[in-house]
Amino acid sequence: MNQVRNAERIMRGVGELFLNSMKFANNVNRSYSDEFAKEGGKVGYTVNARLPQRYRVNKGQALVISPVNDNIVPITITDQAHIGLEFSMASLTLEIEDYKKRYIAPAVEALVNQLDFDGLQRMYQEVWNTVGTPGVVPGSTGTLPQAAMAPYLAANTKLTSFGIGVAGRIAILSPAMHASLMSGVSQLFSPASQIASNFKTGMFGGAALGIEEWYMDQNLAVHTVGALGGAPQVNGAGQTGTTLLVKNATANVVGFWKKGDVIQLTGVYGVNSMNYQSIGILQDFVVQADVDTTAGGLATVSIKPALSTSGTSQTVNAGAADSAPITTFGHVSAYANLPSPQGLIYNPDAFACVMVDLEMPGGVWAAERIRNKALGIAVRFVKAYSVMTDQSPARLDIMYGWKAVRPEMAVRVAS
Structure with a gap:
């Protein structure tokens, strides 16, 4: 019973440490999903987030119905991160506050650092x-x-x-x-x-x-910019969607563009999401996968956002003309291979970090978890004992997933 009470006291401290240590994860739409509270979550599970509707205003007496599109973004639980600890029984005679300071606090800091690291490495792309x-x-x-x-x-x-x-x-x-x-x-x-x-x-x-x-x-x-080269151009007018055909690039280049590179198409400007008018700034598109060029200097590029010139999903004022020049971070090739x-x-x-419960194991010395839907955190602590070695192994675990749910609400600052 004393071990259980100690575990509860340790976990109260863990929750506070988590909230005080997070930087990126503490400044996003962080939520905890309680749908796995009983059986525990597993990597690969998904939690759905709903995005606000976008409408276009119509004028005149006649009613024009705007379609309601239920835009659901699935957030996949991708990571289980943990810190493993092992103590001799002698060390467990420490007071709880010493135990937390010497062992638990550094473990929590390392877990939080990994949570932030994963988010920052993935979300910018x-x-x-x-x-x-x-x-x-x-x-x-x-x-x-x-x-x-x-x-x-x-x-x-x-x-x-x-x-x-x-x-x-x-x-x-x-x-x-x-x-x-x-x-x-x-x-x-x-x-x-x-x-x-x-x-x-x-x-x-x-x-x-x-x-x-x-x-x-x-x-x-x-981010390391792709190899670039040549003077890439749009290959064919009237292209829409998330795939862009390109010509006139340097031939046979592996990694011509890298995932996360940002390109612009001459003459294609972004639009305001409320009035759908051009804002006079070239629309940025982020490359979604590494791109190699063919022997003829051609390439097929997966991009976000989609090229859309009408409707509630409109992103640009017009489609790109055939042979429209393409720049990368605002220049044809000046930033090739640069780390930034x-x-x-x-x-x-713009971003969401979702944490879910892990399954609580039986047959261990102590097991405890904290979960708070309002604060958006879920952490598990498990402690066991080995009679053969007189050691007490313990672990802290978190399970989470990151998602850019509204990436249009963010801007990257290249440096």
Whole structure:
């Protein structure tokens, strides 16, 4: 009984540590699904999320019915992550607080780091809106403070132009991006309290530049641009959907484009999601799988968002013309093979992290889990005993899945 009570006390501490340690996962639409509470979830299970409807306004007395499309996004549970611990029975004489501090807290920190790492590595590849320049940390060149602020202001401009609300925007930057921004804007007039906080912590924080919260995260993904080459063009007018035919690229190139590269089609502009009018900014498309070119310099590219010129799913003002030039991150080939840390500016509803219960095993010394639907967390703690070695193995487990449910509500900042 005492072991069970101890497990309960340990798990109360785990929940608090989880919430205090998360950065990216704490600033997305995080939810816990209780549908697996009894039997436990398994990798491969799915949880469905429903997206808001999109409508087009009609004018005139005659009623025009807008179709209602139930847009359901499945979120697949992809990962079970755990930390394994083993103690001698002598070490278990520690007080609970010492036990949590020495063993449980570092384990929780490592689990949370993995959760954030997985999210940042995967989610950026689903986001098409992009600002910044691969290979150039914002503010490291150009006239300060304008150069330090420009990409973040441009990100806000894109989000607002596409009809995304201004409230609650989050920024997650690499340490180098964060340091360059803080150094670049230090000469600006700012509230004294914010200057003092920035000086003490070495971090740019608080609401600024239209962004509500700023975070620095070493887990930020580093994207390597494809090999590129030639002068790629659209191969055939009137293309729609998520597949783009390309010509005039350098022949026989493996990895011409890499998954996560962002391309633009000359003459194809994005539209506002509310009024469906052109915003005057070239639409970004993110490449969904590595692309190789043929002996004739041709390629077939899987892209998001879909090329759509009408209806409630409209994404662009017009289709691309035949032979329209294609750029990558705004240039034909200047950024070939460059590594580029990918910052994110986003509304929390752009991404979802779902955690589910794991099955509770029987026949162990102690087993406990915490789950909270409101906070969106589920963690399992299991402890056993080996009579042969006088050791007590234990493990902390989480099971989760990530999904970019509304990637249009995010912008990547290339650096």
